[in-house]
Amino acid sequence: MKPVKTGTIALLLFLSLIVRAKPPLEISRGPVSLQFSITEDGKPVYAILYNGRDVVKPSTLGFMLESDSLFYKGFSLISADRKTVDETWVPVWGEYSSIRNNYEQLTAHLKHRSGKLLDIVFRVFADGVGFRYEFPKQTGLTYFVVKDECTQFQLTGNHKAFWIPGDFDTNEYAYTTSLLSEVNNAPVVRAATDIAVRTVTDSLAVQTPLMLKTADGLYINIHEAALLNYPAMQLHIDKSGFKLSSNLVPDAYNNKAYLHAPEHTPWRTVLISDKATEILASKTILNLNDPPASTDLSWIKPMKFVGVWWEMQTGKGTWNYSDYPDSTDAHGQLIPNGRHSANTANVKRYIDFAAQHGIGGVLVEGWNRGWEDWFGNWKENVFDFVRPYPDFDIKEITSYARSKGVQMIMHNETSGSATSYERQLDTAFRFMQQFGYPAVKTGYVGRIVPRGEHHDGQWMVSHYERVLQQGMKYHIMVDAHEPARPTGLQRTYPNFMACEAARGNEYHAFSNGNQPDHETILPFTRLMGGPMDYTPGIFKLKGYAPWAPDRSVHSTLAKQLALYVTIYSPVEMVADLPENYEAKPDAFQFIKDVPVDWDDTKILEAEPGDYVTIARKEKGKNNWFIGAITDENARTAGIQLNFLQKGKKYKAVIYEDAKSAHWKTNPEAYAIRSMTVDSNTKLLLSLAPGGGAAISIMQSE
Missing domain, CATH: 2.70.98.10 (Beta-galactosidase; Chain A, domain 5)
Structure with a gap:
């Protein structure tokens, strides 16, 4: 090899630095x-x-x-x-x-x-x-x-x-x-x-x-x-x-x-x-996400739904049919505990409620075998995703829901055993097709199997995608709980309707709950990546947990209504018990009216950790809905309605905190008033500590 002179080396290095320094x-x-x-x-x-x-x-x-x-x-x-x-x-x-x-x-x-x-x-x-x-x-x-x-x-x-x-x-x-x-x-x-x-x-x-x-x-x-x-x-x-x-x-x-x-x-x-x-x-x-590969997406339909979930969260019922996995009779059959919520008669009650109030779906958790042995056990093969408990007659329930114009929503808890779920995924989704379930709520509570993997690691990220891919194949919409936080994949997989991946309303049932500023931070953090199944709409805000009489939801009732606008999801749960809605039919009207799919959104005012006010226009209609929430501090929200169509009159129904309302001392106090508004109207709303306001604005005929 011909030697390179030192001067040549220095020149080459100098030229290299010039290139890098441009x-x-x-x-x-x-x-x-x-x-x-x-x-x-x-x-x-x-x-x-x-x-x-x-x-x-x-x-x-x-x-x-x-x-x-x-x-x-x-x-x-x-x-x-x-x-x-x-x-x-x-x-x-x-x-x-x-x-x-x-x-x-x-x-x-x-x-x-x-x-x-x-x-x-x-x-x-x-x-x-x-x-x-x-x-x-x-x-x-x-x-x-x-x-x-x-x-x-x-x-x-x-x-x-x-x-x-x-x-x-x-x-x-x-x-x-x-x-x-x-x-x-x-x-x-x-x-x-x-x-x-x-x-x-x-x-x-x-x-x-x-x-x-x-x-x-x-x-x-x-x-x-x-x-x-x-x-x-x-x-x-x-x-x-x-x-x-x-x-x-x-x-x-x-x-x-x-x-x-x-x-x-x-x-x-x-x-x-x-x-x-x-x-x-x-x-x-x-x-930054890719468009969907499929062009046949007409089967994807946003909806509101009710379910037996909150009664189990608050101890009125249980997910498990029997109290222990080995609680069997002489014939080897599970001995019922008498508190199982996912039974045929109770589910029919929820179907009736949904049909009466125009709510599209009913989610039933605890319907399938395995709940006696699921929590805290790092094991495979806990759940059977096609085998109901003896008191859940899936054929009768399917027929009854269909007769009422209501769709059933499947629930597949995996207990973290993603390997077991993947082995049964085709079978589970075919089962959903057979009985007309258009959507599934998946869950991953527990340590992940394969052991050594984490919820947010590469293997599980790919697992969540495999579930979405199978959902596209079988026309199943997915609402995932305990997944990695979302990153806009709902564009690529439009059947990815929502997920949890954050601290939801359920923490008010079994823990000290969420502080009043929590929902004012979520839009700036978790919700940046995609919709959340937050399970809003709790009306009984105190006294819902018998074992913890002082426990309360850290929110006013008006704020629970506003969350249907400020925390977006195309699948929104109407989370409380039917009887709690029936006790306040005037406030429940907003939940019945508020859509889950929109043509336009206006962020009217916001400050992370303090307050959020959002207006949304209903898909295909000239109606608007507004949600305003605050943290632990009372505030006045000034809302200019200049986004309304000029020259048109609208009827606004305002669901707001009563003057005495307070998230800690008087959370269920609310007031409702109506007024005629137009694009020149400015509303002043007094939000209580931990409170909010919800407004429906319907175009006058």
Whole structure:
């Protein structure tokens, strides 16, 4: 080999530094701009600005692979592509009749010093940025293991944060509001004894979506979009420099992802605005998901539903038919405990109630065998998804519901045994088809089987997708409980109607519940990724738990009505007992009237942790519904109705807190008034502590 002179080496190094030191690539849309560059040691770096202000200062990107622990430096930029997209698409259901998808895209094609290729794709919207990694098909990288993702978010200061712990197995914590420097999830995790499974290994880890507010009034939301075949991303906080680092959920071998090129990661998202209302109005996360593959989607129908769920939560009945798995008679038959809620006569009562009040569905939990042996046991083969208990006559119930124009909703609790559920999935969905069940509520309470996997790890993320895929095949809509938090996948899988993945209303039944600010934080955090099955509409707010007479729902009744607007879901539960609604028929009218599918949404006012007011226009009609909620502080909400059609008169029915209402001392006190309104009307609503208001606005004939 011919020797290279020292001067030549120096010249080559100098030229290399010149290439890396050239001005960064930049793209922008509206007030948001993104810069991308390569450092002198070959690290990919990005930065985000809003109206020229730093939001994310230069932050590094890359990976630690099993085969290359330094796959975050030593890169060079081969080329870059740009494009502009401006399109409009129509969702199958949702908060809007159409959604605009408008962004600038930059794709940086990188080559590692090992010869491996990596692309980083950035999309800049008027309200934020999404970026993801893409591994092209190449000879140097086929099957590979991700040990860590090295994505960082270098913040500009000690922002206020609305956070829950970065737990591998649950998203059901109460929210903490603190400065980033004050985050320590260890005491929060220790105190959360009402959560079935907790797995937190990093006291400085927080879950996404993470909502932040800067000292000078900028709102920042960090999350991800299109989570498929990859673990959920949490964030580790470096308090010394207020730097956030991606923290992926591992498997039993502490590996994060097993990939096969060509492949890509989910999108990392940063939403930014100087108005809190614009954060809630953002559709960037939804836009970063792919459209559905199927064109036959007419079978997907939003609905409200009732069910036996709350009576079991409050101890009136049980999920289990017998008290113990070995409680059998001389013939080996289960001995009934006499408290089983999912019995034929009781279910018919709920069907009658739904039919009488125009509610489309009835969900029945505890109908199938296995409930005696399910909770807290890390085992397989707990539930049979096609075998009812002896007192649940599925043929009779199906026939009765059909005669009343009501659809039954299936319930499949897995006890965390995803392997067992996958083996029975085809059988279970064929069973639903046979008996005309259009939707299923799935559940994953317990430690996951396969053992060593977590609810939010790659294996389970793929499991949830497999359930959605089977649902598309069998025309089954899915409402998943205890899954990974959503990331906009309802666009790709429109049968993914809702999920839980957060602390819901049920915690008022078996624990100390949710504080009054909880529902004012959820829209800025959990709901950024998709609809939530929060189970609103509780009317009996005290005295519902015999074993805990002082327990109460931390809400007024008017606020429970408002939640049907502020916490969006296309499948909304009418969660309380029928008799509690029958005792207050005037307030129940709002639940009967409020739709679950919308043409338009207006975020009228919002501040995370304090208050939210939202107006929505009914699908296909000129009717509007408004929900306004507050935290533990009373407030006056001023609502300008300038979104109404000009020149038209409307009848507004206002369901509001009575003057004496208070979430703690007098939660069920409400008042109802009617008035004629138009686009020039301004309403002033007095919200009680922990209270709210709900308004139906119907166009006059």
